[in-house]
Amino acid sequence: MEVTGAQALVRSLECQGVDIVFGLPGGAILPAYDPLRSSSLRHVLVRHEQGAGHAAEGYAWATGRVGVCMATSGPGATNLVTALADAYMDSVPIVAITGQVATAMIGTDAFQESDITGITAPITKHNELVTDVGRIPAAIAEAFHIASSGRPGPVLVDLPKDILQARCPWSWPPVMDLPGYKVPGPPEAARIAEAARLLHRARRPVLYVGGGVVKSDSHEALRELAEVTQAPVTTTLMARGAFPDAHPLALGMPGMHGMYAAVTALQECDLIVALGARFDDRVTGKLAAFAPGAKVVHADIDPAEIGKNRQPDVAIVGDLGVVLAELARAARELVAAHGPTDTAEWIARTSGWKRCYPLRYTQDADGPLKPQHVVERLSAMTGGDAILVAGVGQHQMHASQHYSFTRPRGWINSGGLGTMGFAVPAAMGAQIGRPGELVVAIDGDGCFQMTAQELATCAIEGLPIKVLIFNNGFLGMVRQWQELFYEERYSEVHLGTSIPDYVKLAEAYGCVGLRCEQAGDVDAVLEKALAVTDVPTVVDFRTHDAEGVFPMVPAGHSNDDIVLGPEFTAAEQQAATRREVIAR
């Protein structure tokens, strides 16, 4: 039978198993919106295309499935650019469908024309301008295959209006034509064996766990590997929740604002086993001074990550689900044959660091409200089981540090690109992907104002997300850098706490608006927020404006230079620099 290109698109999405599309129509994509009305797809009408992109990301983070967003040509498509760049940096599988001006108009500076495949070539895993209506099913099938296989990432399919209106025969499944697309096969057994041997022999090993473990759903094998080898575990910003924070082997987050124990364990270890992590500068600090005495095993599905920043001693290319299962098995066999690993002294030391140099802040009963306190109360009240979503900045770091994560896919944030405004739309996508669960966005006042318009979408869709604004009236992380590195010369970082009135704004958007100014009220306000089940709730937490994020490794410095922060004495800092465990 014959269908239009638009019908072929909608049917292809249906056949692909898509249940939700975040989008906003416009001229060039209009043909696609007609058959959408009678399809099984649920379309969520966002208020800005960037929201559609981040919602697709949030959906993908929360579910592991491909998120889909749709926009028209020109400005609709360019509004997706930030979300595509974000998804590319964080390897989030999304497919973006964009309208394009008719093929005869391409290149003429037609109304709402933009070269979106050209614009997004460096920030997508792949993109394609479809110029043959008959190719639509294959282009869609290929887009989903590319987005979700190997190292996941965003794929954009650009569809000119005349192609959507043309007719073609319909059949499914299409034949994919991807002769150059390679997904790594099983890992080499010899490399697994070598890695397991190194891990069995190591006296000071650390498992450096990145987002790949979450994406491959290999957290159970990770736990087994850690327990069998008795190797401490650090979970990067992309991997929070891949290993439970309450586990005795958990060191917490490494990096610029990482836990002292995690940062220092990486510096002191004799073996790093990097699992789906990419030796990002926010983790390594000054690369040449990172983990100077460590051998490195690097396992990743992307061969280009091997040796990009740090040359490994053993490289394993493959799906971490398989890699971790085989590593755990090999480790178990070595332990059975040769006895347990000898890491007790090392664990005593790393545990001592955790005890001596924990996260520390002071919440006075009648003093200014500390953001850390809000996160800790939320963590306690939700048992660490909420799906937490963050924007970018101080609130993101406080959330990542102080929430005690219990499970993977319970933490969603913008890691690599650092996209302010990520939280509200990503929370929207996460809530749609996991409808029965508690989704809490922790956001800064700066971030919130970049994408707050999606509250309207959430209210209309009846999504009960919680948005906790840590309103300190500042672009807080920038303010912190100006305080520390520009001698307190504050430049263009003051936003003010009272404009807008976030409670009124929430109410205007059809949400519940709450305010909390004192530590003593946090529990009651959170309880009220958590009790709302039909519309979003926005809480305006008036938090301390001079609160910094610590520990901190100044940018460009070695991780040896970690600063514990103002809550620690000079003597404690000196002891920490000497990596001493102080007797209590």
Add this chain to the structure above:
Amino acid sequence: MSTHTLSVLVENKPGVLAHVAALFSRRAFNISSLSVGPTSDERVSRMTIVVDGASTPVDQVHKQLEKLVRVLKVVELAEDAAVERELALIKVQARPELRAELLDIAAAFRANVVDLDHDTVVLEAVCSPGNLDSLLAQLERHGVRELVRTGLIAIGRGGSTITDEDQVGEVAA
């Protein structure tokens, strides 16, 4: 300068060159030259990319190119295992009294005269990379008015081919 020559087979489809160019820009890779042309299989084009190894990690170039969906195969051709050639068209000042010397230089490099005017000649030279530099140095004294170079192309020596034992064979099948 330590140069590396990569032969890259790509699908002959719109946008492929843009993806390759975007990759080089995005990753801050420095390339010395890039040439593209069709192959005996109309679905496949071949690029020859010369990378400056001093400023650019060649291993990363190789691996990142491999990740592009429309890239079929990347092979690094070692200098001693490949024939490397570049075509140049060189418009040289050719005053009558120096013209004989100029033609001697051309003959020494097996460059052909392909155009002649009253005070210029256009030479066509096909050289290995080092020889072309030597020729240009010789011609410099006469005055090079205009220069066009194709960029390097290269092919492996011996009986094996770039399409041996791989997925490109399946494309052709």
